[in-house]
Amino acid sequence: MNQIINISTGQLLLALVFILIAQATSFIYHLGLNRDITIGTLRTFSQLFLMGYVLTYILKTSNPFLVVSVFMVMVVSAMFIIKGRVREKQIPYIIPTFFTMFVSYLATALFVSGLIIGITPWWEPRYFIPAGGMVIGNSMSALAISLERMFRDMRQQKELVEMQLSLGANYREASLNIFRNAVSAGMIPSINAMMGVGLVFIPGMMSGQILAGTDPLIAIRYQIVVMLMLVGSTALSSIIVMLIVRRRCFGSGEEVLLSPH
Amino acid sequence: MPPLLEIRNLSFAYEGSTALVFDRLNLTVQKGEFILIKGPSGTGKSTLLRLICRLNQPQGGSILFQGNDTTSIVPAKLRSLVSYVAQIPQMIDATVEENLLLPFSFAINAGKTRPGTEELKAMLCKFYLADISPVQSAMKLSIGQKQRLALMRALLQEPLLLLLDEPTSALDHESAAMVFSIMERLNTEEHKTLITVTHIDYKPETVRPLIYKLVHRSLHLHESDH
Numbered sequence A: 001m002n003q004i005i006n007i008s009t010g011q012l013l014l015a016l017v018f019i020l021i022a023q024a025t026s027f028i029y030h031l032g033l034n035r036d037i038t039i040g041t042l043r044t045f046s047q048l049f050l051m052g053y054v055l056t057y058i059l060k061t062s063n064p065f066l067v068v069s070v071f072m073v074m075v076v077s078a079m080f081i082i083k084g085r086v087r088e089k090q091i092p093y094i095i096p097t098f099f100t101m102f103v104s105y106l107a108t109a110l111f112v113s114g115l116i117i118g119i120t121p122w123w124e125p126r127y128f129i130p131a132g133g134m135v136i137g138n139s140m141s142a143l144a145i146s147l148e149r150m151f152r153d154m155r156q157q158k159e160l161v162e163m164q165l166s167l168g169a170n171y172r173e174a175s176l177n178i179f180r181n182a183v184s185a186g187m188i189p190s191i192n193a194m195m196g197v198g199l200v201f202i203p204g205m206m207s208g209q210i211l212a213g214t215d216p217l218i219a220i221r222y223q224i225v226v227m228l229m230l231v232g233s234t235a236l237s238s239i240i241v242m243l244i245v246r247r248r249c250f251g252s253g254e255e256v257l258l259s260p261h
Numbered sequence B: 001m002p003p004l005l006e007i008r009n010l011s012f013a014y015e016g017s018t019a020l021v022f023d024r025l026n027l028t029v030q031k032g033e034f035i036l037i038k039g040p041s042g043t044g045k046s047t048l049l050r051l052i053c054r055l056n057q058p059q060g061g062s063i064l065f066q067g068n069d070t071t072s073i074v075p076a077k078l079r080s081l082v083s084y085v086a087q088i089p090q091m092i093d094a095t096v097e098e099n100l101l102l103p104f105s106f107a108i109n110a111g112k113t114r115p116g117t118e119e120l121k122a123m124l125c126k127f128y129l130a131d132i133s134p135v136q137s138a139m140k141l142s143i144g145q146k147q148r149l150a151l152m153r154a155l156l157q158e159p160l161l162l163l164l165d166e167p168t169s170a171l172d173h174e175s176a177a178m179v180f181s182i183m184e185r186l187n188t189e190e191h192k193t194l195i196t197v198t199h200i201d202y203k204p205e206t207v208r209p210l211i212y213k214l215v216h217r218s219l220h221l222h223e224s225d226h
Helices: A009-014 A016-028 A034-061 A065-084 A092-115 A125-158 A158-166 A176-196 A204-211 A216-249 B045-052 B073-083 B098-099 B117-124 B143-156 B173-188
Strands: B005-013 B021-031 B034-038 B062-066 B084-085 B163-164 B193-198 B210-215 B218-224
Touching: A009 A016, A016 A034, A016 B034, A034 A065, A034 A125, A034 B062, A034 B098, A065 A125, A092 A125, A092 A216, A092 B021, A125 A176, A125 A216, A158 B073, A158 B084, A176 A216, A204 A216, A204 B062, B005 B045, B021 B045, B034 B045, B045 B084, B045 B163, B045 B193, B073 B084, B084 B143, B098 B143, B143 B163, B143 B173, B173 B210
Parallel strands: B034 B193, B034 B210, B084 B163, B163 B193
Antiparallel strands: B005 B021, B005 B062, B210 B218
16 A cells, blocks of 8 residues: 555656646637746756755755755745745845745744654754745745735835824834735735645645555644644744835835835 | 024935936024925925925935934934825825824824814814714815815824925815915914925915025025015
8 A cells, every 4th residue: 555656757748738738728718828837837847856856865965064055045946936026126125035034944944843843863854855845835925925015005005104104103103004914915825724724625745645655644743733834934934024124115214215106 | 592494405316316306405494484385396395395304315415403403303203293294185094083193193192192072073173174073984075174184183293393285286276275274373373383385376364474486406585574
C-alpha cells in the first residue's frame, strides 16, 4: 500500500491535456490568456524541476547555509512577485517588506520545525524548506493584497485623510480605517481557508502526504499545524510591513505623499 | 509679541517640476486680522494655505507660528491651532453630531471640553443649520450645508487661525452669502483670525479686510482700510 507509483515522462506529458482544455477555452472565447497559460505552464515545469534537483542536492549534503540560502531565494522571488502585483512607484516599500518577510517567515518556520515538530537539527531541509515555502507563498499573497489596498485607498481617500489631519489627527489616527481594512483584506483568505479545510478542499500538503502513503491521521496533524502557522505568519508579517509602509505614505510634516492618479 | 503668523522668503515648486509657484513670498499676519488672498485660478492660492498647515512642504524659506518655526511644532498640534478647511467639504459616513465631534476623538484634543448636544444645536442655528438634526446622516446634506458644518467643526477645537480655501466656490449665491456672513461674524464677534483665499470678487460688509493679490509668485498688498 505504501508503494509510491512513479509518474513517467510520458504520463507527465499526458497531463498537458488539461492545459489544452484551458488554451481551447481561452481561444474560443477570446479571453486573451493563451500567452499567459503557455508561460505559466513552462514556468511550472522548469521551476519545479529546478526545485526538485536543488532539493535532491540539499537533502544529500545537509548544509544549513545552503538551506537558509534556498530560503532566501524563495523570499527574494516572493518579493519580485509582490512588486509586480502592487506596482507602486511613489512610496519605497520594497526593502522594509523584504526584511520583514525574511525575519518573520524564518521565525515562523523555525518555531514550527524546531519546536512544534521538534526536529533536530532545526534546519533539517525535509521539513524546513516545505514549511518555509508554504509560509512564504501564503503570506506573500496577503502582503500583496494589503499593500495594494492601502496604496489604492490612501490615494482615493486622500481628501478624507487630509480633512482629519486638518482637525488635529496624527497620521495614525487619520489613516486608521484604511490601515485596518488593508490588513484585514490580506488576512481574510487565510482565515477563510481554515473554515473550508477538510470540508470543501483537501490542502496540497496533506494530499501529497496521503498520496505518498502517510497515515491520514498523521497527515491531518501536520496540516493543522500548517493552517495555524499560515494565519499567524500572515498576521505577523502584514502588521509589521503595513506599520512601516504606512509611515512612508506620510512625509516629515505627516502630510499625505500619495497623490490621486 | 511675535506676529501670529509670519511667512519668510517662501519658495515652492510642485513635485517633479522646476517652475516655482512661489518665489521668496512674504506675509505677516497679526492676531484678529481678516485677510483675503485673491488671484486667478492656478496661481497657487490653495497651495499657500496648505503650506501654512504643512499639508505640503516648501522648498525654501520658513513659516513661523507665534514666533516658532512650524517645522518644530508637532504636526497634529500645529493643525489643531491652525485649522484648514478645504474647498470641497469632507464628511465621514456618520451622523452630524459624530462629524462635529470628530476632532475630539484625536489624542491632541483629548483635554478639550466636548460640547453637549444642546450646545451643538445652538451652534447649528448660528451656522444657519437650524433645520438639521444632530442625529441625521451628514452624507445626505447639501454641499452648502456641508460647508457650514465643516466650518463649525473646525471651530469646535478652537483654533487660533482659520485657513479657508475657496469656501464658497462650490456653493450657490444664497449659501455663499451665509458662509460670508459666518466668516465676518467669527472675526467681529469672536475675534478669530482668518485667511481666506478666493478668486471671486467678494467685498466684506462688516469687516475691514487686508486684501492681497497673488501675482508673479508672490503676495502684494492690494487694498487695506486699516
